[in-house]
Amino acid sequence: MKIDDINMAIIKHLRDGRKSHRVIAQDLGLTENTVRARVNKLLESGVLAISGVVDPEGLPYHQLVIIGVKLGTADMFQKAEAFSQLRGVVSVAVVTGRYDLMATVVFNDEFNLQDFYTNEVVKVPGVRSMETFVIYKGFNVKVPYVL
DSSP states (O other): OOOOHHHHHHHHHGGGOOOOHHHHHHHHTOOHHHHHHHHHHHHHHTSOOOOOEEOGGGSTTOEEEEEEEEESSSOHHHHHHHHHTSTTEEEEEEOSSSOSEEEEEEEBTTBOHHHIIIIIGGGSTTEEEEEEEEOSSOSSOOEEOOO
């Protein structure tokens, strides 16, 4: 499938995409109002978030990477929150083992790894070192479009 500017615009608008309540109701044997009420409660409680996701390998000039981050501070949760706000970041996890954080980041031809390291990471003080793992081929990898 050719991904053109219109397709990219649609993808960006589908960050908050959703399946129709009617289709869900029919599938589950419920009324549409029941599904709507339950979805609204799940959304309000924060248990559910609805968004469109993409396979980055299907988008021209896009690359998904995982970055292991070692911190020079024990304040891992605050640093993880700060990382989650950086441009291109899909997700951040506080982990055990060799790294303190693992960040999943998406790049394209207008925002690359060098931009991320030089313009974004510098916004988070206390980073001791980072190691980048470029995803050569992903299987069943879908992410929200964040750029």
